[in-house]
Amino acid sequence: MADQAHRRAPDNQTEENPSANNHAYEELRHLIIAPEQEELADIQERLDDRARRTRDVSSVVAEAISMRRDQHGERALAQALAPTVQETLRESVRHDPHPLADALFPVMGPAIRKSISEALRGMLESFNEALEHSLSARGIKWRIEALRTGKPFAEIVLMHSLLFRVEQVFLIHRHTGLVLSHVVARQVATQDASLVAGMLSAIQQFVRDSFDSKNEESLDSLNVGELEVWIEEGPDAVLAAVIRGHAPSDYRLTMKEALEEIQQRYSSALENFKGDAAPFLSAEEPLIRLLAARHREPAAKKRPSAALATLAILGVLLVAYFGYSMYLRYEWSRFLHAVRGQPGIVVISYGREGGRYHIQGFKDPLAPDPNTLLKQAGLDPQNAQFDLAPYYSLDDSMVAQRARQLLHPPEGVTLSENHGELHVEGTASPQWISRVQERAPYIAGVASVDTSHLQNSHLLQLNAPKSAVESVILVFPIGRAELEAGQENTFAQIQKGIREIVYRASRLGEQTTVELTGHSDSTGIEGTNMLLSQERADNIRGALVRGGAPAANLHTRGVGATQPLRPEDTEESRRLNRSVTFRITFTPPSSGN
Amino acid sequence: MLQKKICMLGSFSVGKTSLVRRFVESLFSEAYQTSIGVKVDKKVVHVNNEDVTLVLWDIHGEDVYQKIHMSYLRGMSGYLLVIDGTRRQTLEDALALNQRVMQEVGKVPAILVLNKSDLVDRWEIDSDRESELSAAGWIILRTSAKTGASVEQLFSQLAAATLTE
Ligand SMILES: Nc1nc2c(ncn2[C@@H]2O[C@H](COP(=O)(O)OP(=O)(O)O)[C@@H](O)[C@H]2O)c(=O)[nH]1
Numbered sequence: 001m002a003d004q005a006h007r008r009a010p011d012n013q014t015e016e017n018p019s020a021n022n023h024a025y026e027e028l029r030h031l032i033i034a035p036e037q038e039e040l041a042d043i044q045e046r047l048d049d050r051a052r053r054t055r056d057v058s059s060v061v062a063e064a065i066s067m068r069r070d071q072h073g074e075r076a077l078a079q080a081l082a083p084t085v086q087e088t089l090r091e092s093v094r095h096d097p098h099p100l101a102d103a104l105f106p107v108m109g110p111a112i113r114k115s116i117s118e119a120l121r122g123m124l125e126s127f128n129e130a131l132e133h134s135l136s137a138r139g140i141k142w143r144i145e146a147l148r149t150g151k152p153f154a155e156i157v158l159m160h161s162l163l164f165r166v167e168q169v170f171l172i173h174r175h176t177g178l179v180l181s182h183v184v185a186r187q188v189a190t191q192d193a194s195l196v197a198g199m200l201s202a203i204q205q206f207v208r209d210s211f212d213s214k215n216e217e218s219l220d221s222l223n224v225g226e227l228e229v230w231i232e233e234g235p236d237a238v239l240a241a242v243i244r245g246h247a248p249s250d251y252r253l254t255m256k257e258a259l260e261e262i263q264q265r266y267s268s269a270l271e272n273f274k275g276d277a278a279p280f281l282s283a284e285e286p287l288i289r290l291l292a293a294r295h296r297e298p299a300a301k302k303r304p305s306a307a308l309a310t311l312a313i314l315g316v317l318l319v320a321y322f323g324y325s326m327y328l329r330y331e332w333s334r335f336l337h338a339v340r341g342q343p344g345i346v347v348i349s350y351g352r353e354g355g356r357y358h359i360q361g362f363k364d365p366l367a368p369d370p371n372t373l374l375k376q377a378g379l380d381p382q383n384a385q386f387d388l389a390p391y392y393s394l395d396d397s398m399v400a401q402r403a404r405q406l407l408h409p410p411e412g413v414t415l416s417e418n419h420g421e422l423h424v425e426g427t428a429s430p431q432w433i434s435r436v437q438e439r440a441p442y443i444a445g446v447a448s449v450d451t452s453h454l455q456n457s458h459l460l461q462l463n464a465p466k467s468a469v470e471s472v473i474l475v476f477p478i479g480r481a482e483l484e485a486g487q488e489n490t491f492a493q494i495q496k497g498i499r500e501i502v503y504r505a506s507r508l509g510e511q512t513t514v515e516l517t518g519h520s521d522s523t524g525i526e527g528t529n530m531l532l533s534q535e536r537a538d539n540i541r542g543a544l545v546r547g548g549a550p551a552a553n554l555h556t557r558g559v560g561a562t563q564p565l566r567p568e569d570t571e572e573s574r575r576l577n578r579s580v581t582f583r584i585t586f587t588p589p590s591s592g593n
Numbered sequence: 594m595l596q597k598k599i600c601m602l603g604s605f606s607v608g609k610t611s612l613v614r615r616f617v618e619s620l621f622s623e624a625y626q627t628s629i630g631v632k633v634d635k636k637v638v639h640v641n642n643e644d645v646t647l648v649l650w651d652i653h654g655e656d657v658y659q660k661i662h663m664s665y666l667r668g669m670s671g672y673l674l675v676i677d678g679t680r681r682q683t684l685e686d687a688l689a690l691n692q693r694v695m696q697e698v699g700k701v702p703a704i705l706v707l708n709k710s711d712l713v714d715r716w717e718i719d720s721d722r723e724s725e726l727s728a729a730g731w732i733i734l735r736t737s738a739k740t741g742a743s744v745e746q747l748f749s750q751l752a753a754a755t756l757t758e
């Protein structure tokens with residue numbers, strides 16, 4: 001109705017009514033531009049309403065990106081998006097690294113492995129080459145040479161280190177620690193797999209908790225007695241290999257590879273695992289492959305029999321060599337032991353150098369030549385080099401030997417050494433004796449000299465008259481200090497003997513001391529007996545001096561009944577105890593006392 | 594065969610190890626428990642015509658000196674919350690521990706084990722408290738690791754509960 005009215009209006013009111021005119025104009029304008037205006041308002045609304053705008057853009061955004069990429073190549077778009085994508089990734093990792101890591105795991109593993117294996121390949125190749133050579137005839141020649149020259153047989157050790165055996169492989173559900181699959185090499189005794197798996201994951205967990213809770217990295221191997229357990233963890237599964245011997249480090253790559261394969265192949269089964277291991281039956285296959293990866297025998301594949309024969313020969317040679325070198329080592333240790341026990345040689349260090357034993361230390365000039373000791377031990381002196389600096393040994397036997405060399409003791413004299421004191425025993429000329437007394441203290445290792453058992457050989461001629469005097473016993477009556485009658489002759493002989501001895505000794509440069517000892521029998525009072533015995537000795541001395549004996553050389557003492565010559569069981573014994581006896585000693589004047 | 598990881602939880606000296614020791618196959622020495630705080634044992638039970646291997650994580654009892662490694666609970670299908678019936682405090686401690694366990698792993702089947710049932714004259718848990726706990730939804734079993742009473746049943750019952758989950 002309103003529409004009709006508006007449309008009719010211009011016909012009547014155009015001229016006379018300006019306001020009516022105006023109205024008509026509005027109506028006209030409206031008629032012309034209203035639809036556009038409405039459209040504009042709609043567009044305006046579209047632009048203002050965020051939700052609508054978003055909806056509109058969302059319907060074309062994928063096409064737009066794709067179109068943009070087709071038009072200008074990837075670069076512009078990639079450049080525009082890169083900061084945002086980077087920021088997004090960073091934020092995602094910061095928030096929780098696991099989703100991204102888990103998503104990337106199947107991709108990242110092979111990528112990392114590839115770059116590592118590139119680096120390793122060179123090394124492995126040269127390693128394999130070395131191994132092949134070592135099994136060839138040339139290799140053996142090298143080896144024998146290495147053995148002969150005594151070089152460290154690093155190659156053998158290297159080869160030895162390649163021998164290993166994987167005895168068991170466990171596939172463990174990471175979250176629960178339950179065993180998913182378990183394979184065992186033949187003839188290996190095993191324990192309950194579920195217990196081992198559980199305990200392994202407990203230990204893993206413990207290590208993770210105890211050492212670095214933030215870092216998801218954890219224990220990747222552990223030693224159990226002779227065995228090593230290598231552990232490889234993925235997001236949902238854990239591989240554990242029980243290894244005897246030393247596996248090469250690239251075995252870890254093999255494990256990683258197997259784990260990635262399993263992670264990928266069983267990803268949903270791993271995620272939904274509720275304790276039923278049935279879906280993992282087929283996972284045994286990659287585990288068995290891990291088990292089979294024992295020692296590599298690259299050469300054996302090509303020429304098994306030749307390589308085997310070579311190995312056998314090598315084995316025999318090795319055993320022979322080891323046997324021989326063990327024997328030599330044993331002989332050498334015996335030799336070293338002997339050298340160490342040898343007075344006058346001190347071993348400071350020894351070792352093997354260029355196939356020869358090198359022995360360093362000190363040697364006394366008088367000690368035996370070590371090469372002689374070598375020959376005695378049945379060892380080749382060619383194999384040894386001695387580097388022994390001279391020194392003076394203070395070992396008793398070495399000092400005695402040195403003294404012997406310097407003093408030239410005559411026959412009948414023995415030298416011995418005891419902690420710095422040189423004992424000289426026997427009979428020698430007075431010249432030699434004085435030389436000993438003069439020189440011995442200057443010998444290295446000699447602190448003092450004991451010549452008390454050394455006798456002047458010239459005094460031997462005085463032995464007969466000396467013992468003649470010393471065998472005499474002059475006897476006295478009871479309680480008296482005068483000689484019993486009837487001993488005048490005996491006394492005269494003594495007088496003559498002493499005079500002669502003193503005279504002849506002085507001509508040999510010796511001083512004579514005559515000691516007279518007075519005795520009494522045990523009857524009477526002790527004090528009186530002492531006095532009586534002293535008086536008896538003094539009387540005899542007086543008589544001798546009066547008869548011409550030099551007073552200075554005669555000494556007396558009375559011992560009473562304390563040193564009876566006989567046990568007093570008879571009257572005759574008692575009589576002999578009332579006596580005076582003689583003792584004669586010689587002393588060289590130089591030695592003073 | 595089905596396997597289930599089960600944890601033994603409770604205060605120090607309530608009898609967790611004794612319960613396990615009575616009915617399980619052991620491989621590892623108990624020294625592990627003091628060194629890493631857990632020992633893994635195994636028990637096979639037969640429920641619902643099926644053999645179920647319970648892999649039992651006997652976790653060292655919590656005390657003032659030693660806190661439980663909560664991460665040991667990861668992936669468990671159920672647990673036994675063991676208390677010593679002659680020490681009321683072990684019940685309160687166990688319930689507090691249970692709160693933390695629920696926070697860590699959510700709700701999984703559990704049995705409240707009142708152990709040392711042979712020591713009746715020293716019993717400290719009154720029947721009011723017990724019915725209060727059953728009302729709160731606890732499955733409660735009185736056991737004795739010493740006499741063996743209800744121990745087999747304990748493990749079978751928990752195994753059955755984990756199967757219906
Ligand atoms: N009388 C009795 N003693 C028990 C029982 N269970 C455990 N015990 C004893 O309680 C002590 C602690 O047991 P244990 O198993 O080591 O406790 P855990 O620390 O929880 O592992 C030991 O002396 C056990 O002999 C039971 O059922 N009855």
Ligand SMILES: [Mg+2]
Pocket residue numbers: 609610611626651653654
């Ligand atoms: Mg215990």
